[in-house]
Structure formats: C-alpha cells, structure tokens
Amino acid sequence: MTFLIQQTLIYAVPLMIVALAGVFAERSGIINLALEGIMIFGAFAGVLFVNLTQQAGVFDAAKANDNYLALQGFMLLAMLVAAILGALFSLLLSFASVNLKADQTIGGTALNLMAPALVLFFIRIVANQNTLQMYTGDAASWFMIKKSMFGYGRNDDMGFFGSTFIDKTYLATYICIILFVVLSILLYKTRFGLRLRSCGENPQAADSLGINVYKMRYAGTTISGALAGMGGFVYALTTANCASTGEVAGFGFLALAVMIFGNWKPLNIAGAALLFGLFKCIAASYTSIDINGDGVFLLAQLGISPHIYRMLPYLVTLVVLAFTSKKSRAPKAEGIPYDKGKR
Amino acid sequence: MKQTKKLLALLLCLGMVAGLAACGGGTQGTSDSPAPESTAPAGETTPADTEEPAGEAATDPDSIDDNMTSADNTYQVAFVTDVGQLKDKSFNQGTYDGVKLYAAANDLSYKYYQPANGNEATDDDRFDAMQAAVNGGADVVVCAGYLQEAALTRAAIANPDTKFVFVDGYPLSDESGNVLTNVAGIAFKEEQAGYLAGYAAVKDGFTKLGFSGGGGGTNPACCRFGYGYVQGANAAAAEENVTVDMNYSWQYGSTFQPSSELQTMISGWYANGTQIVFACGGSMFQSISAAASANDGYVIGVDVDQSGESDTVITSAMKGLSDAVQWAVGHVYDGTWDEIGGTATSLGVNDNAVALPTSDDAWRFETFTVEKYEALYQQMVDGTLVVDDDYTKLDTTDWSNLTLTVI
Numbered sequence: 001m002t003f004l005i006q007q008t009l010i011y012a013v014p015l016m017i018v019a020l021a022g023v024f025a026e027r028s029g030i031i032n033l034a035l036e037g038i039m040i041f042g043a044f045a046g047v048l049f050v051n052l053t054q055q056a057g058v059f060d061a062a063k064a065n066d067n068y069l070a071l072q073g074f075m076l077l078a079m080l081v082a083a084i085l086g087a088l089f090s091l092l093l094s095f096a097s098v099n100l101k102a103d104q105t106i107g108g109t110a111l112n113l114m115a116p117a118l119v120l121f122f123i124r125i126v127a128n129q130n131t132l133q134m135y136t137g138d139a140a141s142w143f144m145i146k147k148s149m150f151g152y153g154r155n156d157d158m159g160f161f162g163s164t165f166i167d168k169t170y171l172a173t174y175i176c177i178i179l180f181v182v183l184s185i186l187l188y189k190t191r192f193g194l195r196l197r198s199c200g201e202n203p204q205a206a207d208s209l210g211i212n213v214y215k216m217r218y219a220g221t222t223i224s225g226a227l228a229g230m231g232g233f234v235y236a237l238t239t240a241n242c243a244s245t246g247e248v249a250g251f252g253f254l255a256l257a258v259m260i261f262g263n264w265k266p267l268n269i270a271g272a273a274l275l276f277g278l279f280k281c282i283a284a285s286y287t288s289i290d291i292n293g294d295g296v297f298l299l300a301q302l303g304i305s306p307h308i309y310r311m312l313p314y315l316v317t318l319v320v321l322a323f324t325s326k327k328s329r330a331p332k333a334e335g336i337p338y339d340k341g342k343r
Numbered sequence: 344m345k346q347t348k349k350l351l352a353l354l355l356c357l358g359m360v361a362g363l364a365a366c367g368g369g370t371q372g373t374s375d376s377p378a379p380e381s382t383a384p385a386g387e388t389t390p391a392d393t394e395e396p397a398g399e400a401a402t403d404p405d406s407i408d409d410n411m412t413s414a415d416n417t418y419q420v421a422f423v424t425d426v427g428q429l430k431d432k433s434f435n436q437g438t439y440d441g442v443k444l445y446a447a448a449n450d451l452s453y454k455y456y457q458p459a460n461g462n463e464a465t466d467d468d469r470f471d472a473m474q475a476a477v478n479g480g481a482d483v484v485v486c487a488g489y490l491q492e493a494a495l496t497r498a499a500i501a502n503p504d505t506k507f508v509f510v511d512g513y514p515l516s517d518e519s520g521n522v523l524t525n526v527a528g529i530a531f532k533e534e535q536a537g538y539l540a541g542y543a544a545v546k547d548g549f550t551k552l553g554f555s556g557g558g559g560g561t562n563p564a565c566c567r568f569g570y571g572y573v574q575g576a577n578a579a580a581a582e583e584n585v586t587v588d589m590n591y592s593w594q595y596g597s598t599f600q601p602s603s604e605l606q607t608m609i610s611g612w613y614a615n616g617t618q619i620v621f622a623c624g625g626s627m628f629q630s631i632s633a634a635a636s637a638n639d640g641y642v643i644g645v646d647v648d649q650s651g652e653s654d655t656v657i658t659s660a661m662k663g664l665s666d667a668v669q670w671a672v673g674h675v676y677d678g679t680w681d682e683i684g685g686t687a688t689s690l691g692v693n694d695n696a697v698a699l700p701t702s703d704d705a706w707r708f709e710t711f712t713v714e715k716y717e718a719l720y721q722q723m724v725d726g727t728l729v730v731d732d733d734y735t736k737l738d739t740t741d742w743s744n745l746t747l748t749v750i
Binding site: 128168239241281 | 633
C-alpha cells in the first residue's frame with residue numbers, strides 16, 4: 001500500500017502541476033500545446049544546473065557531512081532554475097500568439113518540435129552522448145528524503161504515515177502539491193485570478209473594464225511556462241534519476257489530456273492525475289503490488305498478459321474521457337488572438 | 344465548431360507523441376568536445392595476461408580521447424556500436440576501451456561509428472556504418488553485439504580484404520555456406536560470470552534476489568548471464584541449506600534503455616523485500632541503481648566493473664571485453680589473423696575473460712571473501728565445476744533451493 005501510494009504520487013504530481021500550467025494559459029485565452037516542449041526544456045535546464053553545480057563542487061561538503069538541508073536547498077534551486085528557463089521558453093509562445101497574433105496551435109506545435117531537437121543538440125555538446133546525467137551520484141542519494149535523516153535506523157519503523165509520506169519521498173513532490181493549492185486559490189479567489197479568467201472568457205468585456213488583456217495573457221502563459229518547466233524537472237528528478245534525454249515520455253501531452261479530462265478545474269485535474277498515476281503505477285509494478293499486506297500478489301496471480309496492464313492507464317483515460325467530455329467546457333475565448341478592434 | 348477544433352488539436356497531439364517516441368532515441372555523429380568523465384575510473388582490474396599481451400602499455404582508457412583526428416583522415420581501427428550509447432559505462436564502452444587501448448599503444452588511428460537511428464537502427468543503418476568505416480580506411484572493424492549479424496555478413500562479403508571482429512558473435516558464412524574468413528566471432532562464457540555473481544551474492548547472505556535483463560530475452564549473452572546467475576545462486580543456496588527467491592524479468596529492457604517504468608518495477612521488487620538485483624544490460628543500470636538507492640537495496644553490475652557508478656553496486660559480472668578486443672585486433676596486426684578468422688572463439692575463466700572485480704574498493708561483500716571466490720574460480724578453471732550454458736533449460740529445470748518467479 002505504501003509503495004502504491006508513493007509511486008502514484010510520483011507519477012501524478014508532474015502531471016498535476018503541468019496540467020495546472022495548461023489551465024493558467026488556457027484560462028487567459030492561450031492554448032498552450034507546448035507543454036511537452038517546455039517540460040523537456042525545463043528538465044534539461046534543471047539537470048544541467050545540477051550537473052554544473054556538482055562539477056563546480058559547490059555542494060560536495062554538504063553531501064559529505066550529510067547536511068540534508070543544504071541538499072534540499074540545492075534541489076529547490078534547481079527547480080527554480082527549471083521554472084525560470086521554462087518561463088523564458090514560453091515567452092516565445094506568448095510573443096507569437098499575443099504580439100504577432102499567430103495561430104496558437106501552430107506556435108505550440110513548433111515549440112514542441114523545437115525543444116527536443118534543441119535539447120539533444122545541447123546535450124551532445126555538453127555530454128558527447130544522448131543523455132545528460134548528474135555529474136556524480138544519483139538522485140535518490142542526493143535529494144531523496146529518507147528516514148535516516150530523522151535519526152531512524154535501517155530497521156526502525158516510522159509507522160504508516162511516516163513510511164508513506166516522509167520516508168523515500170522527494171520534497172519536490174510536496175512543493176508541487178503546495179504550489180498547486182496556492183495557485184488554484186490564486187486563480188479562483190483573487191482579483192488577479194478573476195481578471196485572468198475573464199480574459200479567457202470574454203476579453204472584449206474585460207478590456208472595456210480597463211484590464212490589459214495582453215498583459216494578462218502574458219502573465220498566464222508565463223506562469224504556465226514556469227510551472228511546466230518545473231514539472232519537467234520534477235519528472236526527471238523523481239522518475240528518471242535526474243537525467244535529461246530530450247524527452248519526457250509524452251507527459252506534456254498526457255497533462256493536456258488530464259487538463260481536458262479535469263474540465264479546466266484544479267480539483268478535477270488533481271483527481272484525474274491521481275487516477276492516471278495510479279494506473280500507470282499498477283501497469284509498471286503489478287507483479288509486486290500487495291494491497292492488503294498478506295504476501296499475496298493478486299494482480300500477478302490473475303495471469304493476465306503484462307501488455308493489458310500497460311494499456312490500462314490509456315484505456316481508463318479514454319473511457320473516462322468518453323463519459324465526461326460532454327460536460328467539459330473550454331474557456332470561451334481560448335485560441336482566438338485578441339483584437340481590440342473586434343467586438 | 345470549437346469542439347471539433349479541440350478534437351483536431353488532440354489528434355495532432357497524439358500524432359506528435361507517436362512521432363516523438365519514434366525518434367526520441369537518437370542523434371548521431373560525433374562532436375569534438377571530450378566527454379566529461381564522471382567520478383571513478385571504470386578501471387579494469389588487471390590486464391589479463393591472455394595469450395598475447397597486445398596493448399601492454401595499458402593506461403587508463405578514459406584518459407584516451409574518444410575522438411581522434413588522424414593526419415591523413417583515415418582510421419585504421421574502427422568500432423561500430425551496438426544499440427545504446429557509446430558511453431553506456433558497460434558493453435559499448437568496454438569494447439571501445441579495448442579499441443582505444445590497442446590503437447594508442449600501437450600508434451594506430453581509431454574511430455567509432457554509431458549506426459543511424461539509434462535503437463531503431465536497421466540492418467541497412469548498421470551496414471552503412473560498417474561501410475563508412477571501411478571507406479574511412481579501416482584495416483579492422485570491431486562490431487559489437489549479436490544484432491549486427493545480418494549487416495556484418497553483407498559488409499564482410501562486400502569487403503573481403505577488411506577484417507571484422509564480431510564481439511558477442513560467432514563465425515558467419517555467405518549464402519552458399521562458405522565461412523567468411525575475414526570475420527572472427529568472439530563470444531564469452533557469460534554463464535560463468537553470472538554463476539560467480541549469483542553464488543557470491545547468496546554466500547554473502549542475500550536470500551531474495553532479482554534479475555533484470557536487457558534485450559527482451561532474445562540476447563544470447565544476457566540469457567547466458569541470467570542462466571548462470573540462477574545456477575550459481577541455487578548452488579550456493581544448496582550449500583548453505585537455505586531457499587532463495589528470485590524475480591527474473593526481461594520487461595522494459597528490450598532497448599537496454601533506462602525508463603521510469605523499469606524504475607517503478609524494480610522499486611516494487613525492493614519494496615517487497617528483494618535485496619539485490621542483477622542489472623544485466625547497459626544503460627538500464629541507471630534505472631535499477633536509482634531504484635536501489637531509493638530503497639537501500641543492492642545491485643550487481645554487468646560487463647565491466649561498475650562499482651564506481653554507485654555505492655549500491657556490490658559486485659559486477661565482468662567479461663573482459665577490452666582485453667578480448669585487444670587480443671583480436673592484435674591478431675590482425677601481427678599477421679596471425681588466420682588463427683581466429685572464420686572460427687568461433689569463446690572466452691571464459693580459462694582465458695581470464697570473465698570475473699568479478701577483486702580490487703579493494705570494488706569488493707563489497709561482507710562475509711564472502713576474495714579467497715573463497717578464488718577457490719571457486721579455480722574449480723571452474725580445473726573443470727571440476729562446469730556451468731551449463733544451455734539457457735533454454737532455465738524454465739524447465741527444477742531448482743532445488745531456489746524459487747524462480749519469471750515476470
């Protein structure tokens with residue numbers, strides 16, 4: 001059970017935060033198809049930062065002395081770098097779709113095509129191969145929260161809560177969840193949020209009330225880029241041993257699906273991401289999931305082909321989408337470049 | 344209208360996912376910047392004194408640049424990579440180390456060629472890489488991996504004057520059945536290395552083991568590693584009078600690449616008590632060691648001594664790729680090619696070609712000592728201990744002290 005919850009969170013959190021990134025852009029009226037590309041770019045930026053900082057030996061002393069606080073700070077810095085570069089990368093999209101009034105679908109697709117190529121190009125320059133890894137050590141030994149940090153020994157039990165939500169987790173996961181909550185409140189309960197959403201529903205009305213639609217759309221897309229970049233790095237950190245390979249296994253597109261699936265509403269998105277994460281986790285590890293702890297691996301004993309399990313996450317998404325998509329309602333003005341002269 | 348637009352966008356996305364997945368693997372070509380070597384020197388233990396001490400001026404292979412520029416723009420010793428990356432810290436890298444060491448010691452020029460399209464490389468891509476090597480002036484082309492068979496057959500027929508070393512391979516023949524004398528097949532007795540690792544792990548007190556192999560169960564080398572590993576674990580368990588459990592899986596390994604799914608699966612094993620996993624396949628090591636590190640588990644490395652990669656590596660089932668390549672390339676340059684051309688060479692304990700690393704910092708067992716290991720090794724050399732290499736018997740054998748769970 002502990003294992004299932006932890007792994008589900010690991011898959012769900014990047015999806016969740018990137019889907020929220022999509023919400024911020026779309027609520028302001030810009031379709032952000034470039035989530036995948038921004039994730040790839042953010043992951044690369046974060047990993048490169050980690051690699052270079054390790055190479056410079058900045059945190060070697062902290063690592064040697066088991067100064068976990070400093071190491072967590074290091075990870076937060078890397079997340080921040082990924083977010084900043086993700087935001088910068090997304091400016092390309094906002095510039096094209098706000099200033100140039102270009103077709104947003106095409107702009108996003110262009111970024112999606114550009115990011116992996118650009119990142120692989122950089123990786124080959126930096127690492128002379130197709131993968132950029134940490135300079136030394138692995139993600140778990142540097143950044144993972146373990147019970148030993150709290151003075152527990154190898155065989156001590158932390159209890160269900162401790163072993164599920166503290167031991168063997170990444171701080172990044174919780175930062176993302178907190179950010180998710182804070183930003184959802186920002187979107188729904190603040191003046192800024194209301195203005196942002198109004199630009200995605202009826203920009204003309206918003207403009208007539210003195211809201212600068214261009215600024216709002218820039219803000220929405222930039223927040224979106226920062227979140228997606230950070231999500232990309234969190235994905236690389238928690239599931240790919242902090243390595244950047246010019247891809248994020250389609251998580252950006254999945255996040256888009258999760259966003260539509262979640263009807264552009266944060267709570268639904270969180271649910272959708274958890275559902276998808278759960279099935280993704282079951283697909284990869286069904287042979288070692290022991291739900292009630294009696295040593296019987298039920299799913300493995302059913303004797304179903306592993307391919308069925310691997311299809312499950314996508315099948316479930318399709319089925320749920322089929323049932324919910326009728327009710328889904330996209331922001332009204334999304335995808336339409338705002339033209340002051342048009343009413 | 345809006346709805347259809349949305350749908351169209353979604354469809355486009357899906358198309359992109361497929362497209363990206365297809366070409367995610369790889370760019371080719373070489374760049375000039377030297378690879379930043381990570382932490383530890385992937386030190387071969389000692390240059391095994393096989394029949395011929397070819398590159399005796401053995402230096403650290405990592406100190407030799409991967410890319411060299413020769414004055415006349417021809418490259419005499421060429422290397423064509425297997426799937427995965429050159430710097431996989433395992434199979435490709437170990438083989439290329441041999442090329443570099445021999446070439447550096449004998450003042451030859453060398454170059455590596457990666458077949459186009461990465462892990463989706465076709466026989467045509469591989470043939471093109473070999474032909475490029477031949478056109479680049481190669482006297483000998485070292486081709487790593489059994490996947491190269493079809494391309495290598497073509498290349499060897501097309502270029503009868505060029506010598507080919509087929510690592511993890513066997514002799515090849517043309518359509519009318521004539522053995523190609525310009526191809527030397529070099530295989531290893533991986534089952535012996537696997538046996539040593541499995542035996543050592545169980546002797547050291549591990550009772551819940553795992554095996555995660557690359558190539559999807561079709562790679563003979565990985566199959567032999569795995570089969571030997573099971574035999575060794577079973578034998579040690581019988582001696583200790585214990586029963587050991589083993590998870591045995593080829594899943595998520597067909598391309599030898601790390602993946603989040605592989606990491607999750609192995610994490611699941613560790614979370615359910617598996618103590619040590621044999622990471623049998625190039626870059627897959629990344630995912631497996633990440634899972635081990637997160638769960639305080641242990642890993643057995645493969646092909647080369649991987650103890651420098653992670654503290655979780657307790658030992659490595661090594662095969663002397665570097666030495667074997669130097670030995671074979673040596674035969675090209677000292678005029679004794681006829682001894683190995685067109686024949687199958689299978690290197691095992693008798694040739695010092697398979698082993699566990701015994702240097703102090705690589706030996707991380709607690710109760711199993713180097714002396715005990717060497718005694719076991721000697722038994723294999725004497726022939727008193729024979730490790731079976733027919734891996735098709737893995738499923739049908741009734742293991743006395745081992746519960747095998749094939750996943």
